[in-house]
Amino acid sequence: xxxxxxxxxxxxxxxxxxxxxxxxxxxxxxxxxxxxxxxxxxxxxxxxxxxxxxxxxxxxxxxxxxxxxxxxxxxxxxxxxxxxxxxxxxxxxxxxxxxxxxxxxxxxxxxxxxxxxxxxxxxxxxxxxxxxxxxxxxxxxxxxxxxxxxxxxxxxxxxxxxxxxxxxxxxxxxxxxxxxxxxxxxxxxxxxxxxxxxxxxxxxxxxxxxxxxxxxxxxxxxxxxxxxxxxxxxxxxxxxxxxxxxxxxxxxxxxxxxxxxxxxxxxxxxxxxxxxxxxxxxxxxxxxxxxxxxxxxxxxxxxxxxxxxxxxxxxxxxxxxxxxxxxxxxxxxx
Amino acid sequence: xxxxxxxxxxxxxxxxxxxxxxxxxxxxxxxxxxxxxxxxxxxxxxxxxxxxxxxxxxxxxx
Numbered sequence: 001x002x003x004x005x006x007x008x009x010x011x012x013x014x015x016x017x018x019x020x021x022x023x024x025x026x027x028x029x030x031x032x033x034x035x036x037x038x039x040x041x042x043x044x045x046x047x048x049x050x051x052x053x054x055x056x057x058x059x060x061x062x063x064x065x066x067x068x069x070x071x072x073x074x075x076x077x078x079x080x081x082x083x084x085x086x087x088x089x090x091x092x093x094x095x096x097x098x099x100x101x102x103x104x105x106x107x108x109x110x111x112x113x114x115x116x117x118x119x120x121x122x123x124x125x126x127x128x129x130x131x132x133x134x135x136x137x138x139x140x141x142x143x144x145x146x147x148x149x150x151x152x153x154x155x156x157x158x159x160x161x162x163x164x165x166x167x168x169x170x171x172x173x174x175x176x177x178x179x180x181x182x183x184x185x186x187x188x189x190x191x192x193x194x195x196x197x198x199x200x201x202x203x204x205x206x207x208x209x210x211x212x213x214x215x216x217x218x219x220x221x222x223x224x225x226x227x228x229x230x231x232x233x234x235x236x237x238x239x240x241x242x243x244x245x246x247x248x249x250x251x252x253x254x255x256x257x258x259x260x261x262x263x264x265x266x267x268x269x270x271x272x273x274x275x276x277x278x279x280x281x282x283x284x285x286x287x288x289x290x291x292x293x294x295x296x297x298x299x300x301x302x303x304x305x306x307x308x309x310x311x312x313x314x315x316x317x318x319x320x321x322x323x324x325x326x327x328x329x330x331x332x333x334x
Numbered sequence: 335x336x337x338x339x340x341x342x343x344x345x346x347x348x349x350x351x352x353x354x355x356x357x358x359x360x361x362x363x364x365x366x367x368x369x370x371x372x373x374x375x376x377x378x379x380x381x382x383x384x385x386x387x388x389x390x391x392x393x394x395x396x
Contacts, residue, residue, distance in 0.1 A: 191380060193379075193380035193382065193387075194380075194382055195364070195367060195380060195387075198363055198364050199364040226364070229368040229371075230364055230367050231367065232367045232370075232377030232379075232380050233377070234371075
């Protein structure tokens with residue numbers, strides 16, 4: 001591995017001209033990182049991470065972001081894996097100016113650390129033909145309400161996917177919401193054209209050879225709504241639309257898979273679910289060390305207690321006996 | 335592509351008129367109804383004839 005001669009291990013803190021996490025003066029790198037300012041390998045240089053909920057950046061902000069990046073950063077910006085613009089190569093002496101100039105267009109710096117992170121989201125139903133739920137509206141709303149909150153044991157990531165293709169990888173989040181639609185057939189108006197059986201990629205809709213009408217197998221259905229969209233006679237209708245809720249996932253060195261704990265959760269209940277999960281994590285993560293919520297939920301009695309706590313927030317959308325979060329090791333064979 | 339061709343043909347008929355669209359691509363058969371409905375037209379009937387799909391589309395009155 002090449003040795004970077006600019007790595008600075010002699011100076012663990014720098015004097016900054018902005019308040020980070022309510023602290024001022026000489027700040028250590030961990031505090032700065034918690035405030036969204038991340039130490040680089042290069043001497044005195046930091047990456048500044050911007051707050052871009054759902055990966056959506058209004059055009060009204062882009063010119064100023066580019067201007068700030070050109071003036072104080074390197075010759076590019078980086079799009080983080082969680083959809084945020086990052087400005088690398090910012091000198092710590094410029095933090096105050098960077099923050100003030102970004103604030104002119106309402107652009108904030110994101111935070112890292114043990115708290116609710118900026119939610120990620122796909123483009124959702126606004127213009128994506130597959131979208132079933134408004135992921136962008138949800139991401140903006142949830143960011144405004146929950147970003148940076150919580151006295152948590154570790155980071156807490158939320159994402160929103162508009163459909164079962166799950167581009168926002170809700171199964172790898174501490175808490176994930178994925179759009180779904182439950183289809184229902186109006187047999188009286190069905191014209192037995194067979195299009196829905198072709199449209200269904202899961203074999204959940206088959207054509208009855210005797211009548212030409214569809215036969216629905218709910219156990220194979222992903223609730224994607226392809227049958228509803230394809231039906232020429234509007235005989236397939238959405239019985240209900242909402243969020244599949246997944247809890248306890250993570251990626252990183254030891255990924256975990258988040259199981260579905262609720263189906264077709266109405267959008268209006270999302271805040272209540274997040275509140276309930278965060279309250280439980282705050283209380284039960286205390287003294288547990290640096291543990292994600294999924295790690296705590298690996299213990300079967302803890303999982304049961306967690307479900308009992310969460311059930312009122314999920315209401316009738318709760319799934320009976322959902323499987324626990326499970327490890328999804330990717331680095332070890334055998 | 336199928337929808338683009340269908341759209342071009344739909345542009346050539348008057349509002350409220352019926353157009354028969356025959357397609358042999360099953361993938362297109364999956365996506366075409368959605369696109370046609372999104373444009374405000376109505377699919378009045380669909381007939382399967384071997385490997386072909388016949389869509390009878392009533393063009394939007396406006």
